[in-house]
Amino acid sequence: MRPVYMVSGGISKFAKARPDRTFQGLAKEAFDYAMNDVPELTLDMIDASVSSYFSDHFQRQLMSGIMATDYLGLCPKPARRIEGGGATGGLCIQSAWEMIASGRSEVCAAYGFETMSHVNTWKGNEFIALASDVSFDYPVGGFYTGYYAMMVVRHMQEYGTTPEQLAAVSVKNHANAFHNPYAQKRMKLTIEDVRNAPMVAWPLTRLDVCVMSDGAACVILASEEAAKKLTDKPVLIRGVGTGTDAMRMADRPHLKVPLLPNEKEEDYKDLKYPGVHSFRAGRMASKQAYEHAGIKDPLKEIDFIELHDAYTSSEIQTYEDMGLCKYGEGGEFAASGKPFLKNIDYGLEFPDKSQVGLCPVNPSGGLIACGHPVGATGIMQGVFALWQLQGTIEKHLNDKTIQIPDAKVGAIHSHAGTGTYVTVSILEKAF
Amino acid sequence: MANKPNLNPEAAAKIEETEEGTVLFNVPFPKDLSQLKEMSPILVKQPYQIDYLHSYGQDSPFFAGLANKKLLGTKCPKCGYTYGTPRLHCMMCGAECDWFELPQEARIHTFTVCHFGSQEFLPQCPFILIQVEWDGVDTLFLSRLVGPDPNEATLDWVGRKIRARFLRLSKFKPTDVYFVFAD
Numbered sequence: 001m002r003p004v005y006m007v008s009g010g011i012s013k014f015a016k017a018r019p020d021r022t023f024q025g026l027a028k029e030a031f032d033y034a035m036n037d038v039p040e041l042t043l044d045m046i047d048a049s050v051s052s053y054f055s056d057h058f059q060r061q062l063m064s065g066i067m068a069t070d071y072l073g074l075c076p077k078p079a080r081r082i083e084g085g086g087a088t089g090g091l092c093i094q095s096a097w098e099m100i101a102s103g104r105s106e107v108c109a110a111y112g113f114e115t116m117s118h119v120n121t122w123k124g125n126e127f128i129a130l131a132s133d134v135s136f137d138y139p140v141g142g143f144y145t146g147y148y149a150m151m152v153v154r155h156m157q158e159y160g161t162t163p164e165q166l167a168a169v170s171v172k173n174h175a176n177a178f179h180n181p182y183a184q185k186r187m188k189l190t191i192e193d194v195r196n197a198p199m200v201a202w203p204l205t206r207l208d209v210c211v212m213s214d215g216a217a218c219v220i221l222a223s224e225e226a227a228k229k230l231t232d233k234p235v236l237i238r239g240v241g242t243g244t245d246a247m248r249m250a251d252r253p254h255l256k257v258p259l260l261p262n263e264k265e266e267d268y269k270d271l272k273y274p275g276v277h278s279f280r281a282g283r284m285a286s287k288q289a290y291e292h293a294g295i296k297d298p299l300k301e302i303d304f305i306e307l308h309d310a311y312t313s314s315e316i317q318t319y320e321d322m323g324l325c326k327y328g329e330g331g332e333f334a335a336s337g338k339p340f341l342k343n344i345d346y347g348l349e350f351p352d353k354s355q356v357g358l359c360p361v362n363p364s365g366g367l368i369a370c371g372h373p374v375g376a377t378g379i380m381q382g383v384f385a386l387w388q389l390q391g392t393i394e395k396h397l398n399d400k401t402i403q404i405p406d407a408k409v410g411a412i413h414s415h416a417g418t419g420t421y422v423t424v425s426i427l428e429k430a431f
Numbered sequence: 432m433a434n435k436p437n438l439n440p441e442a443a444a445k446i447e448e449t450e451e452g453t454v455l456f457n458v459p460f461p462k463d464l465s466q467l468k469e470m471s472p473i474l475v476k477q478p479y480q481i482d483y484l485h486s487y488g489q490d491s492p493f494f495a496g497l498a499n500k501k502l503l504g505t506k507c508p509k510c511g512y513t514y515g516t517p518r519l520h521c522m523m524c525g526a527e528c529d530w531f532e533l534p535q536e537a538r539i540h541t542f543t544v545c546h547f548g549s550q551e552f553l554p555q556c557p558f559i560l561i562q563v564e565w566d567g568v569d570t571l572f573l574s575r576l577v578g579p580d581p582n583e584a585t586l587d588w589v590g591r592k593i594r595a596r597f598l599r600l601s602k603f604k605p606t607d608v609y610f611v612f613a614d
């Protein structure tokens with residue numbers, strides 16, 4: 001397979017509601033942003049596209065994918081729609097990667113959108129909960145926050161993780177988003193604010209949970225030859241990984257941990273894995289992506305990560321899946337300051353200042369603060385990661401606070417509920 | 432299309448937004464067509480209701496079991512894996528499983544209290560969700576815990592012994608069974 005580069009990205013403003021645009025119009029905003037960022041790129045040069053959106057229910061429109069494809073002027077070229085719950089965007093990028101790696105395409109657009117405002121929040125929660133087994137799970141009280149809450153309760157029981165450690169993630173992501181004009185929620189919070197917010201599903205409060213959004217995002221991938229023509233700031237997709245797990249949380253086995261290169265069997269002597277406390281799909285995706293990219297010690301070799309924090313708890317669980325710390329240490333990892341940005345004052349005390357910012361996680365603000373227009377989310381992560389590696393955060397956000405100096409390697413992580421599909425892609429500055 | 436009430440900005444009180452909307456048959460239109468791009472979006476209500484004839488298919492015996500106050504799981508005759516939520520085919524080896532009756536005493540593996548929920552379940556909030564575990568059974572079962580005060584949630588509930596109770600009038604839904612503390 002041949003190398004694949006990310007050459008451009010664009011996003012629409014994520015907002016609670018964008019009634020001024022249909023989903024095609026939102027996709028066009030993100031697509032044009034990406035097109036305008038590489039002036040050499042013409043519509044003719046794009047020879048394939050992949051669209052992603054999660055739910056036909058939100059649009060009440062089947063085949064929205066082709067309707068966006070025709071609106072963007074990409075017919076009659078090859079195109080497909082990718083769907084995999086919350087990981088839809090990450091899968092979309094990987095599908096576009098496959099188009100180019102296989103030689104089927106030279107320049108491929110990967111774009112995603114979701115218009116969730118067309119139904120009220122609680123109906124929206126119902127639609128999302130239909131992404132759980134409708135025979136056994138949904139009728140018992142189908143509610144995604146409830147599912148993730150059960151997972152983190154087991155994490156707390158197993159490892160002693162605390163709600164305050166979860167809250168630290170919320171403080172971080174909202175504060176990071178303060179410097180990101182594309183984010184939906186830009187707030188300076190304290191741990192107490194998060195804990196005192198209305199309880200949604202114990203122990204997760206409203207500030208532990210992402211919100212629904214309308215929005216779109218787009219990245220343009222290219223072969224080496226095409227990338228050279230288009231940009232002097234290409235980013236290489238150095239590795240891709242994808243994992244899966246059973247839809248019903250109850251069905252997850254209790255086996256052994258698939259080890260990363262920086263782990264040993266004796267680290268997890270008595271651990272039953274993944275149970276409901278960990279995401280085996282996230283571990284598989286990380287393991288594959290690291291093997292593909294040749295990464296041996298993720299914490300040392302990856303400069304930042306944009307990961308799927310639909311819940312503060314899932315960010316903490318994902319630190320462990322991605323091997324930033326050992327299983328069980330996610331809460332402590334959050335509280336240590338390692339995933340925070342060095343140059344932002346979060347109003348928190350960290351035990352060892354020298355550890356702060358070791359591997360910033362969700363410098364953009366993540367889903368919790370940016371919003372989660374499902375089909376666009378994983379692609380939004382790609383856009384922010386691209387800009388980090390290109391060093392163009394200030395150009396795009398008019399604020400350089402969240403620019404990670406000298407970022408060379410970044411990871412994006414996209415996750416479908418309740419850990420069913422997970423993708424990890426490793427991106428590397430290639431100029 | 433619904434008008435926002437003109438509230439005193441200093442008043443904390445707020446009328447809740449509803450979705451009835453207004454029946455409207457025409458809108459003002461500019462003489463100059465170039466002004467159309469400034470037009471506010473038109474939102475119309477489109478109701479959507481459907482009755483599905485959902486078949487439980489190979490899982491049907493489980494629901495027949497609930498109606499007869501029995502909890503059924505499945506067991507793989509080939510590799511021995513046992514399922515607390517039934518699957519007719521084994522996830523580990525692919526063989527066809529056999530039905531067996533699960534004990535009605537179990538333990539809480541994990542839980543949450545839902546203070547909000549999907550629209551369908553909002554009227555039932557707060558309610559308690561649990562994953563049920565049995566000794567020697569490899570997978571769990573999602574159910575509800577009834578009895579304890581939902582505002583007194585504590586990690587101590589994990590591991591508590593529970594007992595199954597069944598609805599007298601079966602609805603052929605997984606909620607035909609629920610659990611109460613047994614200790």
Ligand SMILES: [Zn+2]
Pocket residue numbers: 507508509510511512521522523524525526
């Ligand atoms: Zn088997």
